[in-house]
Amino acid sequence: MQFVRPLRLSTKRIVSLRPIPITRYHRTYATTTTTTTNSAVIYDVVIVGGGPAGLSLASALRSSPATNALRVALIEGMDLEPLRKWAPEPRTYSNRVSSLTPGSVRFLSDTGAWNHVRGERVQAYDGMNVWDGVSGSQISFSAGLQGSESTIAYMCENNNLVSGLLSRIAELGEGIDIMDKTRVEKISFGEDNGELDLRSWPVVQVSSGKQLAARLLVGADGANSPVRTFADIETRGWDYGRHGVVATLNLEEEGEKIAYQRFLPTGPVAMLPLPGPYASLVWSTTPQNAAALKTLSSDGLAAMVNAAFRLSHVDIDFIVSNFKAGLVDEVAWREKSTSFDTSRVPSRVVGVQEKSVASFPLKMRHADSYISERVALIGDAAHSVHPLAGQGLNQGLGDVRSLIKTLEFAVQHGQDIGSVLSLEPYFSEQYLKNHVLLGVVDKLHKLYATTSAPVVAARSLGLDVVDKLGVFKRFIMAQAAGR
Known part of the structure; x- marks a missing residue:
C-alpha cells in the first residue's frame, strides 16, 4: 500500500490554532450531485472503515437533518453481506461483545440504529x-x-450492532455509497484542473480502480490506520x-x-x-x-x-x-x-x-491529534485502551457523537466541513476526555499489577x-x- 504525501501543516501548528490559509472552493459544504474531476468522484465525506464506529458515523450523517444532503462514501475491506443477512444460531454468542453504556445506547437510539439491533440478544x-x-x-x-x-x-455482540447499523443505513435509502470488499490502495492529494482545486483534498484510490476525492476523509480504520499515516499524525503509547x-x-x-x-x-x-x-x-x-x-x-x-x-x-x-x-x-x-x-x-x-x-x-495508544486539514480520526484510529473498563467502543461512539455535532454546526453556518478550523471543536471536546480515561485505565492496570x-x-x-x-x-x- 502506497501513501503519497507532500509537506503538510504540523500537528503542533494545528493544536496551537495559528492562522491557517484556507483555499476557497466553489461550494462550501455540500455536494448534492455526482461530480467527477478527471477520474476522481467527489464526495463530501469519505469514511475508511466499516466497523461500528465508521457505520455509526455514516448512519448519523444520513439521519441528521443538517447533514443528510452530504454525499457520503464508506470503504470497507471485508464483505459486509453476511452481516446484512445475519442469522445467528439461538443460544450461540460471538466472543466479540461490547459493554455499551446508557449514553452510547441513547445516541444509537437518537440516530434510529438501536431499533434495528436484535433486542433478544442484548x-x-x-x-x-x-x-x-x-x-x-x-x-x-x-x-x-x-x-x-x-x-x-x-x-x-459487535455483529449485532453492525447488522443493525447496516439495516438502518438501508432504511435511510440513497445517500451513502458503501464499498465493501474494497481495499484502500493509495491516498494522495488531488490536482487543480481549472474547475476545482483539489490540491489540499485527499484522493483515495481503491482496489476496484476508483478514485474518491474527499472534502473530509474520516479514518475509522483501526489501530494501524492508513488514514492516520497519510495525515502524518503520530501516536504515543506502549504495549x-x-x-x-x-x-x-x-x-x-x-x-x-x-x-x-x-x-x-x-x-x-x-x-x-x-x-x-x-x-x-x-x-x-x-x-x-x-x-x-x-x-x-x-x-x-x-x-x-x-x-x-x-x-x-x-x-x-x-x-x-x-x-x-x-x-x-x-x-x-x-x-x-x-x-x-x-x-x-x-x-x-x-x-x-x-x-x-x-x-x-493489549496496548495503549493515543494519537497526537484527531484532526488535520480535511482529515478526522475516530475510534481505534485515534486511541486504543486496555479493556479492563470496557470503554473501547464507547469511546469510539463518543467520537462519532462529537464529530456529528461539529459537522452539523459547520453545515448550518456555511463552513467548509474539511477545514481545521471547522473540525477544531471535535478535537477540543474529545481529546482531553479520552486522554483522561486512557490515563485512569492505564494507572489502574499498573496499580493492580503489583x-x-x-x-x-x-x-x-x-x-x-x-x-x-x-x-x-x-x-x-x-x-x-x-x-
Whole structure:
C-alpha cells in the first residue's frame, strides 16, 4: 500500500490554532450531485472503515437533518453481506461483545440504529462486583445509585450492532455509497484542473480502480490506520506485555445479571452477562498464560475460569503453568481447601462455547491529534485502551457523537466541513476526555499489577473507603455511563 504525501501543516501548528490559509472552493459544504474531476468522484465525506464506529458515523450523517444532503462514501475491506443477512444460531454468542453504556445506547437510539439491533440478544445488567485478587477488598455498583437510571450497561455482540447499523443505513435509502470488499490502495492529494482545486483534498484510490476525492476523509480504520499515516499524525503509547483471552461461557445456572471483575497481579479477569445461562469472558494475563489457556479443553478452561474467581493468585499461576492433564481435579481439590465469599463470585462455569476462545495483545495508544486539514480520526484510529473498563467502543461512539455535532454546526453556518478550523471543536471536546480515561485505565492496570505489601495495603484501603461513600460511587458510575 502506497501513501503519497507532500509537506503538510504540523500537528503542533494545528493544536496551537495559528492562522491557517484556507483555499476557497466553489461550494462550501455540500455536494448534492455526482461530480467527477478527471477520474476522481467527489464526495463530501469519505469514511475508511466499516466497523461500528465508521457505520455509526455514516448512519448519523444520513439521519441528521443538517447533514443528510452530504454525499457520503464508506470503504470497507471485508464483505459486509453476511452481516446484512445475519442469522445467528439461538443460544450461540460471538466472543466479540461490547459493554455499551446508557449514553452510547441513547445516541444509537437518537440516530434510529438501536431499533434495528436484535433486542433478544442484548443483555442489560444492573450491578457490578469488583475486588482485589490479593487482599480481597471490594467495591460494588448497582443501578440504584444512579437514581432514575435502571441499567449500568448493555452487553451487545459487535455483529449485532453492525447488522443493525447496516439495516438502518438501508432504511435511510440513497445517500451513502458503501464499498465493501474494497481495499484502500493509495491516498494522495488531488490536482487543480481549472474547475476545482483539489490540491489540499485527499484522493483515495481503491482496489476496484476508483478514485474518491474527499472534502473530509474520516479514518475509522483501526489501530494501524492508513488514514492516520497519510495525515502524518503520530501516536504515543506502549504495549502492556499482556494478552486478552476472550470466550463465550456456559453457566451452571442463569443467576443474577451482574458483571464480575477480579484484579489479579497478571491482569483483571471479567465475566459479563449474556442472555440466558451464558456469559462473556475477558481475561487479561501474560502471553504465556494466554497460550496455555487457549490449549485447554472446554472442561479445563471452564475449571480455570472458576479458579480465577475463587482461588488465590498463587494457585492460579501454578495450575495454569504446570497442569494440563489432571487440571480439573487439581482445581476441584484446591477449591475444597480455599475459603471464598460465595455471594461475591459468579455462577459456576460448566463449559465453553466451541470455537469461541481467542486472544489479542493489549496496548495503549493515543494519537497526537484527531484532526488535520480535511482529515478526522475516530475510534481505534485515534486511541486504543486496555479493556479492563470496557470503554473501547464507547469511546469510539463518543467520537462519532462529537464529530456529528461539529459537522452539523459547520453545515448550518456555511463552513467548509474539511477545514481545521471547522473540525477544531471535535478535537477540543474529545481529546482531553479520552486522554483522561486512557490515563485512569492505564494507572489502574499498573496499580493492580503489583503484589508489593505497601501498595496492596494502600489500594485496598482506598477501595474500601470508596465503597462506603455513595457520592463517589455515583460520580464514577456517571462518568462510566457517559453522562
